[in-house]
Amino acid sequence: MAIYLDNGATSYPKPESVCSAVTDYMRNNGASPGRGNYERARDADTLVYRTRKLLCKLLGAKRPGQIIFTSNATESLNLALKGYLKPEDSVLTTSYEHNAMWRPLKKMEDERNIKIRQIPCAPDGRADIASLHEYLRGVTLVAVSHGSNVTGCVTPLDEITAAAHKQNIPVLTDAAQTAGVYPIDVTGVPIDMLAFTGHKGLMGPTGTGGLYIREGMELGTLKEGGTGGMSSSPYPPSEPPDRYEAGTMNICGLAGLHAALTFIIDAGVDDIREHEINLTKLLLEGLDTIPRLKYYGPSSAEDRLGLVSFNIEGHDPNKVALTLDSDYGIMVRSGLHCAPQAHRLLGTEHIGAVRVSLGYFNQKEDVDLLIDAVRHIAA
């Protein structure tokens, strides 16, 4: 029996309704949204609109036009950063960002001379926001991950946005690890831009994602091309979402995302979160009983996401992950998890770690089997 514990990379399995929505769209519709005036193309338009509306419901956004579809969180972050930042601007970020945030920032440091500042973090990966106001001086944009894919820490967005907005600084957050599994309300905690990916906690197909943009936020475009309307103009439309969505959409993927969002809203994000907290508690308690094992990040399940990275003294994490797969049929991810910054913070940049990431379909038995397997390997 195979056990999938790599939901931080992408969630698996997907709800059955997601798989059928994708194939149903391919078989029975097949038209491109915004590209025809026949019934099926109009149905495709409606599907895209409804998917935006479900995202508004899930994220607390007011208008469907504020949701821009992209192919993943990486593209969303590139759009937000490259569309917003001007030469010489200053960005405040954390020291546990994924390369999806870090690499575009480094590129703009080289090409646009932007200045990067980092909020100091405690050794367990928690952002130290006590001195935040000092770091905000002269900053143009705060760009922070909502939840780390290595430490599992959740960034206190409420405190960060309150401090940033006091100085009229907009906040971009990377919700790749939190959307769908952690409550988000972009109006209640006023976020200016929120990047999400459709295939992790949102349980949709790969190749889907998006960027929420607060009304009034204007960005330069990342790509230009056909948008299905206003075709006689040499320039992209001025209004979102069309302005940022040049090219034929991943409509089959969005059909799946629509079904996934319906599934999540029915299940309830609070209940999904509670399920993950319960499993994470078991996981942490089990890992705690294994000699010479060290896990990273907060020790309370309530303070973290349902993913835990760990190392066993004297064991190469890559070998541990390989053995879990080959001898126990358990799939986890080892290495640097595309987040060398976070590993530097933990002091694991040279070896990486083993990461276990739970999902909605995991059960207590999966955690029990993992703990037994890790105990054997460690012994």
Ligand SMILES: Cc1ncc(COP(=O)(O)O)c(C=O)c1O
């Ligand atoms: C924190 C974080 N940000 C961004 C990403 C990038 O997501 P995607 O590969 O879907 O663009 C990931 C994916 O691992 C992530 O964990």
